[in-house]
Amino acid sequence: MNIHPHKTRADPLVYHAVIYTVDQRFSKAGAMVVKDGHVVFTGVEDEARRLFECQDELDVGGRPVYPGFIDPHCHFLPYGLQLDQVDLTGADAMETCVQRLREQANGQPWILGHGWDHQKWSHPVLPHKRMLDAHFPNRPVLMMRIDRHCAVVNSAALQLAGISRDTVIEGGVVDVADGDTTGILLDAAIDRVLDAKPENTPGDHASALLRAQAQTHAVGLTSVGDALTHLDELLLVDELQREGKLKTNFYAMVVPDRESREYFKRKGPWTTDLLTATSFKYFTDGALGSGGAAMLEDYCDAPGQRGQLIHTTDALLKEAQLNLEGGFQMNTHAIGDAANRQVLDVYQQILKSTNKRRWRIEHAQVLHPDDLPRFAALSVIPSVQTTHATSDMGWVENKLGTGRLECAYAYKRLLDTCGLIANGSDFPVEDINPLLGFYAGVSRKDVNGWPADGFLAHDAISREEALRAMTCWAAYANFNDDRLGSLEAGKCADFVILEEDIMTVPELRIPSVKVHTTYVRGEKVYGK
Known part of the structure; x- marks a missing residue:
C-alpha cells in the first residue's frame, strides 16, 4: 500500500465504535488509532482517516469500547493456584463441603479446598475439625474460608504444623474449646499450616x-x-x-x-x-x-x-x-x-x-x-x-x-x-x-x-x-x-x-x- 505523504502510519484503526475514553470530561469517540501499543488519536472516524494511514482496521460493529478494566x-497467584483446588463456594453446609472434598480430592497427599462461608449455611456456625477427622483421619486437610482470613483444618494438618491447644502465634488465633483445638485458625495461624505443606515449585x-x-x-x-x-x-x-x-x-x-x-x-x-x-x-x-x-x-x-x-x-x-x-x-x-x-x-x-x-x-x-x-x-x-x-x-x-x-x-x-x-x-x-x-x-x-x-x-x-x-x-x-x-x-x-x-x-x-x-x-x- 502506498502511504500518503501527509499521513502518519499507524495500526490499528478502531472504528464504528462507542468509545468511552474516561478522560477528565468523560468524553466519547467513534474511532481510535493505535501506534506501537499506544493510543495516538481518539475522535471521529473521518478525522482519523484524514490524519492516519492504517493497514489494519478493526470494525467494532457499534459495540462499546472502554479502557482496560x-x-x-x-x-492473583492464590487465584491461579486455587483453580486446582476443591471449590467450596455455594456449599450450604459442612456436610456438602466434605462431600465435595471426597469426590474431588483424588489421591493428593494434601487436600485443599476454598470458598466456604458458614454465614450462608442453613446452620451458620463455624465448622469443627471432627467431621474432617472422621472422613480424613490420615491425610491433612485445609479448607480456606471465602475471606481467606479463616480456615478449618483436621488433626493431621495440626499435627504436621506442630499446633496444639497451647500454641500461641503472633498475628493469628488457634481456636480452643473444651480444652482442645477446634480446627479453626485465623490469619497467621493459617500460614503455620501452609508452611508445613510441600512447597510449590x-x-x-x-x-x-x-x-x-x-x-x-x-x-x-x-x-x-x-x-x-x-x-x-x-x-x-x-x-x-x-x-x-x-x-x-x-x-x-x-x-x-x-x-x-x-x-x-x-x-x-x-x-x-x-x-x-x-x-x-x-x-x-x-x-x-x-x-x-x-x-x-x-x-x-x-x-x-x-x-x-x-x-x-x-x-x-x-x-x-x-x-x-x-x-x-x-x-x-x-x-x-x-x-x-x-x-x-x-x-x-x-x-x-x-x-x-x-x-x-x-x-x-x-x-x-x-x-x-x-x-x-x-x-x-x-x-x-x-x-x-x-x-x-x-x-x-x-x-x-x-x-x-x-x-x-x-x-x-x-x-x-x-x-x-x-x-x-x-x-x-x-x-x-x-x-x-x-x-x-x-x-x-x-x-x-x-x-x-x-x-x-x-x-x-x-x-x-x-x-x-x-x-x-x-x-x-x-x-x-x-x-x-x-x-x-x-x-x-x-x-x-x-x-x-x-x-x-x-x-x-x-x-x-x-x-x-x-x-x-x-x-x-x-x-x-
Whole structure:
C-alpha cells in the first residue's frame, strides 16, 4: 500500500465504535488509532482517516469500547493456584463441603479446598475439625474460608504444623474449646499450616500465574493490583513479563518481610512497562464474617468479642516511617472500625496533612463516623470492594447491629469526601468479573435484584463513578495514571470491547454482559 505523504502510519484503526475514553470530561469517540501499543488519536472516524494511514482496521460493529478494566486489589497467584483446588463456594453446609472434598480430592497427599462461608449455611456456625477427622483421619486437610482470613483444618494438618491447644502465634488465633483445638485458625495461624505443606515449585507458580491471566483477560481485566506479593513471586512475574508470556499489568503490594525489605533497601521502588513495585502491604485485622475484624465495641452476635488488632500502633508507626523515608506507598488492610482508626492514627502521625503519597486503606469497610473526614484530610485513598457489601448484606446487621451499619460500606460518602475511590474485587474472595463490582456499586443489590430498594442504597454510586473506580481512579491508586486508566493520546492501548453497553443497559442486565475482545498494548489477548 502506498502511504500518503501527509499521513502518519499507524495500526490499528478502531472504528464504528462507542468509545468511552474516561478522560477528565468523560468524553466519547467513534474511532481510535493505535501506534506501537499506544493510543495516538481518539475522535471521529473521518478525522482519523484524514490524519492516519492504517493497514489494519478493526470494525467494532457499534459495540462499546472502554479502557482496560483494572482490579486494584486482588490475589492473583492464590487465584491461579486455587483453580486446582476443591471449590467450596455455594456449599450450604459442612456436610456438602466434605462431600465435595471426597469426590474431588483424588489421591493428593494434601487436600485443599476454598470458598466456604458458614454465614450462608442453613446452620451458620463455624465448622469443627471432627467431621474432617472422621472422613480424613490420615491425610491433612485445609479448607480456606471465602475471606481467606479463616480456615478449618483436621488433626493431621495440626499435627504436621506442630499446633496444639497451647500454641500461641503472633498475628493469628488457634481456636480452643473444651480444652482442645477446634480446627479453626485465623490469619497467621493459617500460614503455620501452609508452611508445613510441600512447597510449590517456581514452575507451579508460573503455571498458576498464566492460568490466572487467562481468566482475567476473559473478563476484560488488563491490570491487577496484587494485594500480597512475596519477593520470589514478584521476580517471577518480572521474568514472565520480560519473556512476553505474562502480558497483564501487575501492581505489586509487597510483603514487608526481612527479605523484601533488604532487597528494596538496595533497589528502591522500581517499575517497568508492565510492573509496578512501589508499595508495601500490611494487615491490621482479620475479616468480618469470621469475627476477626477489630471493632471498637463488641460484636452483637458474640458479646465480649471485638476481634483483634494484628499489630501494635508502635509497630505500624515504625513501618510507616520506613515507607516515608524510602519513598514507598503504604497500603494497609483495615475492615473493622477499630482497625481503620488505628491506621488513620498512624497515617496522621506520619503524613500530618494532605500530600501526594497516595497511601491507601484496603477495604475501609466499617468506619466510625468521626473517622470518615480523616481520609481526605490525609489524602488517603479508599481501596474498596463493592461486592463485599452485597455479599455480606444477608448477615451483617446481625453481627454489627443497625447503628454501626450507618457508616459501613460507605462507598458514596468516601467518594464524595476523597474525590475518588478505587474499586476492586479481592478475588478469589469475590468473583473475578469486574462487572459484578460495577453492578454492586451502582445497584447495591444481588444479581437477582434483591433487595428491591438496595442495601444501604444511600451509598450507591453512579455508573460513571463506577466506571472511573475501575479505570482511571484505580490507575491513580496504583501510580499508573500516567499510562493506564483512560484512552487518551499517549496512553497504553489497553482496552476492552463488550457485547453491550454497561452505561445504558437496564441495571439488572449488567452482570450478564459479555466480553467480546480484550487488548493489551494494542494486541488482542482474548476474543475471536
